[in-house]
Amino acid sequence: MKKAMHTIAVCALIGATAASSAISINDASANPVTPDKVKVVDGKIKTPLTNKPGNAADGKNWFANRKLGNCLACHVNQDMSSKPFHGEIGPAVNAVATRYSPAQLRAILVDAKSVFGDQTIMPGFYKVDPGQRVAKKFKGKTILSGQQVEDIIAYLLTLKK
């Protein structure tokens, strides 16, 4: 019984790893604006990071995915009420589309500290090596690709209530 439980757990873990490794994090062709070229002006980034418009359905996945956005770790989202464990660290994202413009959401996702100040716990999802001692595996990489940032913005813009 105990063994069976463990086998199931291992299978579930392998499944989760396989699913996340199938997601391409650095799709250079879709990222014409590299992280070092992105500028936040007055809490906004007006130009999209990629030429391809964001896909809200993909963005919804990145929002919940623990290896990618993992936004749910810190933000309550009533649109995902069927999923357990909404975090309480940041504000709820309910109706976030009524509070921020796409350019503001882009700036918050890319580099929250440039919008809210240095004290915010929110990571910059399109920043390269922001902290000291970045693990080798993540060195030189952003948490999200430019396309994934655009996808999440597209998803957030659907949250109107």
Added chain:
Amino acid sequence: MKGTAKTKALSALFAVTMLSATSIFYMQVVKAGDSLKDDGLPSGISKVKVKPATDDGPLDEIISGWHFRSKETKNLQQDDFENPGYLWVEQGEELWATKDGSKGKSCKSCHDDPAKSMKGVGANMPKWDAKLKRPLTLEQRVNTCRTQGLGAKEWKWESREMLSMTAFIRNLSRGMPMNVQADGPMKPWVEKGKNIYYTRVGQLNMSCSNCHEDNYGKNIRADHLSQGQSNGFPTYRLKWQKIGSLHRRFKGCMKNIRATPYKPGSDEFVALEIYLSQRGKGLEIETPAVRN
């Protein structure tokens, strides 16, 4: 008598295994606040919250990690027979009297009755070593004894023997307040640890304080954030299915924020341990604590 205790502890361990295997799927839904109810106290402990000794510290109240756990986890620490950490404490007691090394001695040969000689020792670690001119954690102190006193090989940091011995010694101070020396030669080490505590690291660019000072008591996904206090270590973690050292926990935190961890026993982790012990001064030793 001992056999009975062991059998009981083993069946408790089995129950814990089942519980945590189950929790991978069902993850008992614990809402914020649920675990903040008054659930009594851990075994051998008189309080899990203390007022800081001075007003200039960052915390209004120093709270043991016990307080933030679910009722199921708390229960395991309320009965020593159900606490799986006692398997290691018992192994440590056996090792205490086991001869090892070229000098044919055991810990007992020099320190005799541990209930007398070791009482309070665990509450004061890490401690300044005048001969080595540096602070030693309990693990480092044990290894100094082994190499110099017994003529034996050092134990590896996360080995069964080291975890058992440190759990055994710390357990002899259970219920006593953490009281690490923070002045004199220890001062630069406290400062170094404090600096590490507040430095943002990793791809997620976070410091210890971001979670454990600014956001304790809140949920971060399925985890209910504590103050990250050190009074329960070595601690039995359901996630680990075994007891583990404080430095192992540090490593896990650093990996979570995608940073390259320091090594267990490194000066950085020793300094961080000293700072945490000082930060949690007055909190009672709970070793072996049970945590998620």
